[in-house]
Amino acid sequence: MNNPPPYSDAADRSLSSWLLPVVVFLLLAAATLGAWVWQSRVQTETRAAFAIQQSAAITGEIRERLRLHAQFLHSLQAFAAAHPELDLPAWRRFARETEVGGRLSGLFAFGYASAVRSGEEKAFVRSMRRQIDRSNFRIFPQSAGDIAAPLTFAAPEGPELKSFIGFDLLSEPTRRQAVEAAIARREIAMTGPVTLLADKEKPRPGFLLVHALYRPDMPLKNTEQRRQAFAGIVLSSYRTEEFLSALKQTTQGNFALKIFDEPLSGGSSGATSPTLIYDSDPSLATNTALPFFHHEIDFGGRNWILHFYPRLNHADDGVLDPALLILYGGLTGSLLLALLIFHLSTHRARAERYARRVTHELRLHRDHLHELVEERTVRLNEALHQARAASQAKSEFLANMSHELRTPMHAILSFAQLGIKRAEGGNQPKLSQYFQRIELSAKRLLGLINELLDLSKLEAGKMNLTLSQVDVLDLLAHARTQLESLLLARQLSIETVVMTPDTEIRADPMRLSQIIYNLLANAIKFSPPQGKIRLELGAAELPGGRRLDDTGSQPALAIRFIDHGIGIPEAELESIFDKFVQSSATRTGAGGTGLGLAISRAIAMQHRGTIVANNNAAGGACFTVTLPTNSRTGEVSELHD
Structure with a gap:
């Protein structure tokens, strides 16, 4: 075998x-x-949305700062128009009262240049040399053009800027193009990338804002008339890096910022590719596949293209x-x-x-x-x-x-x-x-x-009970309130029938509520939609002791939960109280772990009570919980020995 x-x-x-x-x-x-x-x-x-918002805020601040400096240039033009003859003391008073380091942070210098036409150079040089500190004034470099724009005043005054007095702003193509654009459009113009005169030894990117002045009582209707009336320019100069470092918003840690400059369409005789004028992180390799946020600023006839590259490894420590x-x-x-x-x-x-x-x-x-x-x-x-x-x-x-x-x-x-x-x-x-x-x-x-x-x-017998006098009707009402959303979703109604005048028992209210909640929740889950659940409270009796030879009985309260659902197979009326066991007739996706009834029976037994399941004659299930009305603390504590 x-x-x-x-x-x-x-x-x-x-x-x-x-x-x-x-x-x-x-x-x-x-x-x-x-x-x-x-x-x-x-x-x-979320980080991408925040990066877009922050890059837009930085772009807006740069645009607003350019407008603020444009307002200053307008005021400088108004002052120059009010003093057609160069009055150095008045210009110096104006320069002292200007807060270059405050609201004009990022400004390197500002100044004024007179328009000198061909044939007027010698007379203009003689008049300038009669001014204070202008005995060595000269126009340089020599230019064959029909008009020159020598720098006659620059602030803040110092040895560095004093050596550039007399420099012809029209002798350099980029500056000349900006001046001609300011005359043609009769508004502020911005140069392309230039190297400031003070940075000839160590070149670094910079730019100028220029605004033209005109002789009074002359027509200004078209470009040619404005050229004839051209009397000089006011200008402000900037180092690009210092101008951007004065921003309140910062790209440090969040972005690597690259700024490119290009003329607006129609602002140049030929198409030119954008020129890099600022790079906050030169170590970042240029990669066309690298994601970035694109913004543009149109100002003074130029277009600044801003590329914000998020730092991918940035994290909040x-x-x-x-x-x-x-x-x-x-x-x-x-x-x-x-x-x-x-x-x-x-x-x-x-x-x-x-x-x-x-x-x-x-x-x-x-x-x-x-x-x-x-x-x-x-x-x-x-x-x-x-x-x-x-x-x-x-x-x-x-x-x-x-x-x-x-x-x-x-x-x-x-x-x-x-x-x-x-x-x-x-x-x-x-x-x-x-x-x-x-x-x-x-x-x-x-x-x-x-x-x-x-x-x-x-x-393990470690669940201690805290006994007190409780009204079962109150616990039923509280459980019904907790499950109100499930009742409404399935359109169920609850009928409570009280067949005894005394519904108070001595029990642990929290644990008894746990039994009521589990059984009422099961009745709701397995009741058909628009059905009715019946709760009955009636008098009952339990054996008077725990030993085989004990006789007599003690008063008890029976709580019945009656539904009209699919019921429970007769062979499973007792096994459903085992751990991790569910009725084969109720495995319809209603959820659950198979622990609720096991816990409920254990709590009932700890109260010296019982819980049983039966099927109704008309269909559905009935769970009956029977608990003594006057459990004594000493009797309950015996379960822990």
Whole structure:
């Protein structure tokens, strides 16, 4: 006779015991990875939106600062028009009263240049040499043009700028082009990139703003008339890097900024490619595939093209990354929960294996039973000590798991609630909906953890009761309020029938509410839409003691939860109160872990009561909870011994 290998059944049981924990871990890990991917995408989109907003703010500030300096140039033109004859003392007073380092931060120098036509050079030089500090005045470099624009005043005055007095601004093509544009358009013009006279030794990018002055009482209707009336220019000069470093907004740490200059269409005789005039990070290699934000500023006949390159490796130091927190916390919680389920699901199997082994040994040695009684007694005592030690280890394990599991779940709930508040504050309903889904899933997972811990405490007799006089009607009303949303969604009604004048009992209100909530929630789940749930309270009796020879009875209160759903198969009316067991007739996607009824029966037994399930004659199920009306504290505490 061929017997199957003795280890085949054990292998099958070992595989089945691992199946549920592995499935739970994989499902939770998949949900965690999905939440992590989604949160990472949200953070990327949020950073991109912030980068667009910040780059636009910096562009707006540059544009506003150019307008502010243009206003200053208008005031400088007005002052020059009010003093047609060069009056150096008046110009110096004006320069002293101008706050170059305040609202005009970034300004290097400003000045005035007179228009000197061909044939007027000698007379103009003689008149200038009669001015204070102008005895060596000369116009340079020599130009063959029909008009010159020598610099006659520059501020802030100093040895550096004094050496450039007399420089013909029209002798250099870029400056000449800006002056001609200012005359033609009769408004402020900006030069292309130039090297300031003070930077000839160490060239660096700069630019000028120029504004033309005209002789009074002369027509200015067209460009030719304005050329004839041209009397001089006022100008302000800037070093590009210093001008941009004076901004309130900063690109440091967030962006690498490159600025290119090009003339506006029609502002040049031929097309020219944009010229780089500013680079905040020269080490950044130019790459056409590198993402950047593009902005443009049209001012003074020139077009500035701004490219903002986000720094990809930029991160806020010391700030927790919500995406990583969800990933690490979710995976850790999933692993710990899977281990807890494995431990709980294999506890009974381990005890059964031990019992089978002991039984087998007893059968082998039944002929020597009398001789082995003492030995077996010793071993059984050792087994009892081991079981107690295992129970103690299990309690310690659950105490640790309570902290390790709840801490990451509370962190996830906190970040989800924070995300909901910020999304609602930022008027982002879709983002708020995503965070609400995360919060709902986290609450459901936290409820599962609490159910597992409650069941373990009840099995170990560690669930202490706080007895007080409670009215069951009040607890029913409170549970109904908590489940009001489910009732409305399924259009269910509840009928409460009181068949006894006394609905008060002595019990733990929190634990009794847990029983009522579980049973009423089950009745709602499995009732047909627009149906009715009936709650009955009536008098009952329970045995008067716990021993077999105890006689008599004690008054009790029976609470019945009657629904008109699909009912429970007769063979499963008792097994549905086992852990992780659900009725085969109710596996319709209603959810649940198979722990609610097991916890409810354990709480009822701890109150010295009972809970049973039956089917109604007209269809549906009826759960009856019977509890003594006057449980004594001493009687309940005996369950913990």
